[in-house]
Amino acid sequence: MATRVTFIGAGNMAGAIIGGMIEKGFSPDAITATSPSDEFLAPLRERLGIATGTDNNAAIEQADVVVLAVKPQIMHDVCSDLREAVQRRRPLIISVAAGLPAETIDRWLGGKLPVVRCMPNTPSLVGAGASGLYASPAVDDAQRKLATELMEAVGLVEWVEDEALLDAVTAVSGSAPAYFFLMFEAMEEAGVALGLPADTARRLAMQTAYGAASMAMQSDRGPAELKRNVMSPGGTTERAIQSMEDAGMRRIVQDAMKACAARAAEMAEELGKR
Ligand SMILES: NC(=O)C1=CN([C@@H]2O[C@H](COP(=O)(O)OP(=O)(O)OC[C@H]3O[C@@H](n4cnc5c(N)ncnc54)[C@H](OP(=O)(O)O)[C@@H]3O)[C@@H](O)[C@H]2O)C=CC1
Ligand SMILES: O=C(O)[C@@H]1CCC=N1
Numbered sequence: 001m002a003t004r005v006t007f008i009g010a011g012n013m014a015g016a017i018i019g020g021m022i023e024k025g026f027s028p029d030a031i032t033a034t035s036p037s038d039e040f041l042a043p044l045r046e047r048l049g050i051a052t053g054t055d056n057n058a059a060i061e062q063a064d065v066v067v068l069a070v071k072p073q074i075m076h077d078v079c080s081d082l083r084e085a086v087q088r089r090r091p092l093i094i095s096v097a098a099g100l101p102a103e104t105i106d107r108w109l110g111g112k113l114p115v116v117r118c119m120p121n122t123p124s125l126v127g128a129g130a131s132g133l134y135a136s137p138a139v140d141d142a143q144r145k146l147a148t149e150l151m152e153a154v155g156l157v158e159w160v161e162d163e164a165l166l167d168a169v170t171a172v173s174g175s176a177p178a179y180f181f182l183m184f185e186a187m188e189e190a191g192v193a194l195g196l197p198a199d200t201a202r203r204l205a206m207q208t209a210y211g212a213a214s215m216a217m218q219s220d221r222g223p224a225e226l227k228r229n230v231m232s233p234g235g236t237t238e239r240a241i242q243s244m245e246d247a248g249m250r251r252i253v254q255d256a257m258k259a260c261a262a263r264a265a266e267m268a269e270e271l272g273k274r
Contacts, residue, residue, distance in 0.1 A: 002030040003146065006059045006091075008078060009069035010035040010044055010052070013096055016125035017067070020154030022048050023127055034059045057085045065146065068095040068105065072267055075100055076274045079108035086113065092143045094118050094150070098170055099267030101163060102136040108274070114139040116147045119166050119174040120154070129155030132169030134162075167264040171257035179256065180209060 007014040010033040022028055028049035034056050035041050041052035053059045060066050070078050075097050086109050093115045095105045102115040116139055120131040131151045135144050151157045160166060184205050191201025216226055231237040
């Protein structure tokens, strides 16, 4: 029988994982998602054919895996409400919430549960996600394998053995699609300023990012060498890269990623007191 997975929360992240799972051939019959209103549920039900509901407790009654995909700020209330049912059924819990430690989620759910903390990203929707995973001590090998299988259905999986590193994963991949989308916005604006139609600039920028990522992933050369190969001495790229280095591009990226990881730690501190 197929592993039954219930998503608590049906927003951007849950929708991306569910969409990617179904694209990979997971049966919609084995997937349920909940949300307080039908706004997020209707497209999942109508387009993907999964079961949906507004009652979290009812939705986990048959679940082998419960994916907690609500905002960190409401996770305490959601977990408290699920405590009795979760303690009775003892499914594998996968939390995708930024910042919140596995121990906090476990405590809010009544304790001694197998909790995997996962930091996914939204490209999971197109099977190109990247997830960092951490297993709490109560997670056994079979459950670890199950979590790997689920998240590998939507992209790359990297396990970390030190939970604190999930904040770094948040900075490197969880939040990072937004950095690249910002870069696309900036490149489109700059392309327009140089005279290109906006949609032409957008298509060229996105195809180039896709090409650069594909090439780097298939190459045994590092990014520094691949970059040098584009930079003809005295040519155009050299000027562009010099301009970026002079403007402190590396420092900008480092500061942004440090701020991201620090915010994850801060959220754990703020929310974990409950
Ligand atoms: N977005 C991203 O790129 C990533 C997000 N995450 C994590 O994923 C989690 C969800 O984020 P995201 O998907 O962006 O947020 P969204 O706001 O898009 O989705 C949250 C969902 O939870 C629903 N919800 C609210 N209250 C309840 C409840 N009591 N029971 C069940 N569902 C409820 C919301 O419904 P309604 O809107 O009607 O209240 C909504 O469907 C967060 O913890 C975030 O840290 C992790 C990695 C990447
Ligand atoms: O911005 C956030 O808090 C969530 C977590 C990682 C990506 N989005």
